Amino acid sequence: MQTLKSNNESNSEAERRIERLSLHLNPIPIPHLTWNHHPLEMENCSRGKKLIVDANSLTSYMRGKYRDIQEKVFDYFNANPQLQTPLEISKDNHRELCMNQLLGLVREAGIRPLHYVVHDPAKYFAILEAVGSVDMSLGIKMGVQYSLWGGSVINLGTQKHKDKYYDGIDNLDFPGCFAMTELHHGSNVQGLQTVATFDPITDEFIVDTPNDGAIKWWIGNAAVHGKFATVFARLKLPNYDAKGISDMGVHAFIVPIRDMKTHQTLPGIEIHDCGHKVGLNGVDNGALRFRSVRIPRDNLLNRFGDVSRDGQYTSTLPSVNKRFGATLGELVGGRVGLAYSSVSVLKVASTIAIRYSLIRQQFGPPNQPEVTILDYQSHQHKLMPMLASTYAFHFATTNLVEKYAQMKKSHDEELVADVHALSAGLKAYVTSYTAKSLSVCREACGGHGYAAVNRFGSLRNDHDIFQTFEGDNTVLLQQVAADLLKQY
Numbered sequence: 001m002q003t004l005k006s007n008n009e010s011n012s013e014a015e016r017r018i019e020r021l022s023l024h025l026n027p028i029p030i031p032h033l034t035w036n037h038h039p040l041e042m043e044n045c046s047r048g049k050k051l052i053v054d055a056n057s058l059t060s061y062m063r064g065k066y067r068d069i070q071e072k073v074f075d076y077f078n079a080n081p082q083l084q085t086p087l088e089i090s091k092d093n094h095r096e097l098c099m100n101q102l103l104g105l106v107r108e109a110g111i112r113p114l115h116y117v118v119h120d121p122a123k124y125f126a127i128l129e130a131v132g133s134v135d136m137s138l139g140i141k142m143g144v145q146y147s148l149w150g151g152s153v154i155n156l157g158t159q160k161h162k163d164k165y166y167d168g169i170d171n172l173d174f175p176g177c178f179a180m181t182e183l184h185h186g187s188n189v190q191g192l193q194t195v196a197t198f199d200p201i202t203d204e205f206i207v208d209t210p211n212d213g214a215i216k217w218w219i220g221n222a223a224v225h226g227k228f229a230t231v232f233a234r235l236k237l238p239n240y241d242a243k244g245i246s247d248m249g250v251h252a253f254i255v256p257i258r259d260m261k262t263h264q265t266l267p268g269i270e271i272h273d274c275g276h277k278v279g280l281n282g283v284d285n286g287a288l289r290f291r292s293v294r295i296p297r298d299n300l301l302n303r304f305g306d307v308s309r310d311g312q313y314t315s316t317l318p319s320v321n322k323r324f325g326a327t328l329g330e331l332v333g334g335r336v337g338l339a340y341s342s343v344s345v346l347k348v349a350s351t352i353a354i355r356y357s358l359i360r361q362q363f364g365p366p367n368q369p370e371v372t373i374l375d376y377q378s379h380q381h382k383l384m385p386m387l388a389s390t391y392a393f394h395f396a397t398t399n400l401v402e403k404y405a406q407m408k409k410s411h412d413e414e415l416v417a418d419v420h421a422l423s424a425g426l427k428a429y430v431t432s433y434t435a436k437s438l439s440v441c442r443e444a445c446g447g448h449g450y451a452a453v454n455r456f457g458s459l460r461n462d463h464d465i466f467q468t469f470e471g472d473n474t475v476l477l478q479q480v481a482a483d484l485l486k487q488y
């Protein structure tokens with residue numbers, strides 16, 4: 001290409017490049033910086049213009065009508081420094097602190113997340129965002145209690161379950177788990193092996209772990225605090241049809257796992273601690289094994305399939321696949337929340353990196369102040385597209401949350417499909433982007449980015465698993481591709 005251009009053209013191009021480069025080597029002098037300035041108010045834009053941002057209006061615009069509830073969360077933790085997570089803390093102490101943080105929010109600050117899960121999901125996700133930026137372990141613990149355990153009871157159960165469990169879940173008298181994943185089956189939920197066999201004589205289900213691979217694994221709230229678990233198991237009706245035992249597919253059951261008074265593990269239940277993790281150590285993940293655990297027939301979360309006293313199975317949905325799809329479809333809220341929370345991690349990380357880059361100076365022309373590192377083009381290339389993406393993801397996930405809230409009201413089939421595909425795609429894309437950006441932000445702050453107090457380590461460790469739970473990103477993208485092909 002270059003050889004085809006006239007000499008004049010290539011000269012002027014070269015001049016332009018030299019002029020650009022010289023701007024970096026000899027930047028327009030900037031006033032001396034002091035630590036008292038708010039970075040965004042400093043007259044340190046490379047072209048010397050004063051940038052004034054009305055932070056209050058921007059905050060109101062971004063947080064919208066949920067600004068107050070988010071500030072209530074921040075005010076509560078600011079007023080209770082004993083509830084702030086210290087830099088150095090053991091796993092066991094972190095778990096206890098995290099439980100106390102959640103109890104404080106619910107019982108002292110009066111924030112009742114389950115109410116919002118049911119009536120105003122957008123407000124619930126806004127609370128989750130604020131809570132996650134205090135300590136991501138707390139955000140995930142809250143998600144386990146309210147989106148997963150609470151959400152499964154509300155969305156997969158019927159009125160009798162709401163009557164019995166709603167208040168206890170809401171006020172944390174009933175801390176609970178969402179026990180789906182097994183040692184041998186994570187992404188492939190249809191392959192789950194735990195069984196719940198109906199016993200028509202006693203009117204109970206018998207929950208069993210048939211082999212080691214079927215042990216429920218990674219279950220949040222199981223190792224220490226949980227009293228109940230929503231257990232996903234294959235519903236079996238002995239001799240249901242002429243061929244013998246009938247497997248009606250994966251259903252959800254409420255299984256008490258610890259005594260309400262003594263907190264002792266109940267007979268037939270074995271609990272194992274999944275131990276110290278790469279991050280999120282405030283969440284007590286555990287493993288559950290069931291040895292012929294009997295639960296009343298009423299503990300089947302029976303919105304999509306039920307068993308009568310005489311052992312007859314009924315469902316409004318015609319096939320195992322349809323029931324499975326409907327069951328998982330009701331649980332999409334967890335994935336929506338994760339996409340939304342991942343953006344909040346990106347907001348925190350990019351804010352720290354950009355603020356630092358506005359006050360950090362390295363190198364400069366002789367006898368002149370050093371240059372702010374954000375004035376280097378390479379640094380801008382690292383952080384400015386990230387800033388733009390953070391805004392884009394904020395609006396994209398806010399839109400997803402709005403669609404999700406509409407879907408919960410209308411149950412419109414098209415909207416259900418739309419939210420499923422959008423949440424899968426956005427969760428995978430945003431969490432992968434945030435995970436990569438956390439490394440970029442750490443590097444952008446140089447050695448100081450490596451100090452634990454500057455948060456990149458905990459943000460990176462806590463967020464990393466966002467790429468895997470609530471649907472592994474690769475598997476989710478396959479689902480998006482399948483959906484696009486179907487539409488085509």
Ligand SMILES: Cc1cc2nc3c(=O)[nH]c(=O)nc-3n(C[C@H](O)[C@H](O)[C@H](O)COP(=O)(O)OP(=O)(O)OC[C@H]3O[C@@H](n4cnc5c(N)ncnc54)[C@H](O)[C@@H]3O)c2cc1C
Pocket residue numbers: 144178179180181184185186187188217218219220277280285465468469470471472473474475
């Ligand atoms: C900290 C933490 C908390 C958790 N909390 C809970 C909880 O409270 N309740 C609960 O039920 N579960 C929980 N989980 C489990 C989590 O949901 C699973 O780990 C997740 O669904 C992935 O399953 P897996 O670990 O079996 O990975 P796998 O499915 O085995 O995936 C392993 C790898 O194989 C790849 N892979 C899998 N299938 C395909 C395919 N078809 N094509 C191409 N590649 C594929 C994946 O991309 C991945 O890289 C938690 C996990 C962790 C680590």
